[in-house]
Amino acid sequence: MRTRVAASVVFCSAVLTAATAHAQYGFRGSSDRATGETYRVEIGGYLWNPTPDILISSEQFGLVGDPIDFVNDLGHEKKQHTQMRVVLRPGTKHKFRFEYTPMKYEAEGTIARDVVFNGIRFPVSLPVASQLTWKAYRFGYEWDFVYLDRGFVGLLLDAKYTHVEATLSNVLDTEFVRARAPIPAIGVIGRGYVMPNVSITGEFSAFKLPGGIDDDYGGNFYDFDLYGTVNFTDHAGAQIGYRSFDVFYKIDEDEGDLQMRGLYFGGVVRF
Numbered sequence: 001m002r003t004r005v006a007a008s009v010v011f012c013s014a015v016l017t018a019a020t021a022h023a024q025y026g027f028r029g030s031s032d033r034a035t036g037e038t039y040r041v042e043i044g045g046y047l048w049n050p051t052p053d054i055l056i057s058s059e060q061f062g063l064v065g066d067p068i069d070f071v072n073d074l075g076h077e078k079k080q081h082t083q084m085r086v087v088l089r090p091g092t093k094h095k096f097r098f099e100y101t102p103m104k105y106e107a108e109g110t111i112a113r114d115v116v117f118n119g120i121r122f123p124v125s126l127p128v129a130s131q132l133t134w135k136a137y138r139f140g141y142e143w144d145f146v147y148l149d150r151g152f153v154g155l156l157l158d159a160k161y162t163h164v165e166a167t168l169s170n171v172l173d174t175e176f177v178r179a180r181a182p183i184p185a186i187g188v189i190g191r192g193y194v195m196p197n198v199s200i201t202g203e204f205s206a207f208k209l210p211g212g213i214d215d216d217y218g219g220n221f222y223d224f225d226l227y228g229t230v231n232f233t234d235h236a237g238a239q240i241g242y243r244s245f246d247v248f249y250k251i252d253e254d255e256g257d258l259q260m261r262g263l264y265f266g267g268v269v270r271f
Helices: 002-025
Strands: 041-057 081-091 094-109 115-117 120-122 128-148 151-169 174-195 198-208 217-233 236-251 254-270
Touching (some): 041 094, 151 198, 174 217, 174 236, 174 254
Antiparallel strands (some): 041 081, 041 254, 081 094, 094 128, 115 120, 151 174, 198 217, 217 236, 236 254
16 A cells, blocks of 8 residues: 555656656747547546455345455456446536446355355355456546646546445345445556656555544445556547556444456557
């Protein structure tokens, strides 16, 4: 966590320094905006291949649930997901952002230990089918308080909506648990151009519910994204990057700790 924050601060400081130098020594009054920075609408589609790390427990009928590792206990494997992003840009320094990432995992097999999930015991002797769906939405506003032709630094205000549903079933029982919550977040974004049509962008946003407010509820969300863009024209480009989602929630005796980290690639079109 501290490493990601430090990396984000260093990156944005570098972008700001480069942008200030450009403003001081460049030809004042001229506009030589980088390729890909003159648009009103940007639409991106991506394939993301993260490594999952999922731990969920659920209480019911007064029985505290066991922490269940969906990778090591249930055999869920790494798989590819799609992602969509849309940016509306009414002004040079102002952007409205939307993002949708649906994720789904399924597995079937025997487990190495008895587990209690949602008040029901799933014994080691019976095969278990399991499914996890995670739909992550993001609605955000970006204000680029420093914006020049070759880079910018901006403030992010996000409303993230997370919908997680986990299901376990065997020949005797089927149980599921669902967690849905809007999550506010604040963050920073920075972009710098290493060539007139090649940029590197880093962003980090986070939210943490302060401890001590309510012992029955808690949570945090960390989102780190670092990617490079090659703009073929002002209207099209290709991207490759690394994305990390970290979500923790606690609702009464139910808890979830979900992490997705990995590379992605895709493309953008602009109008």
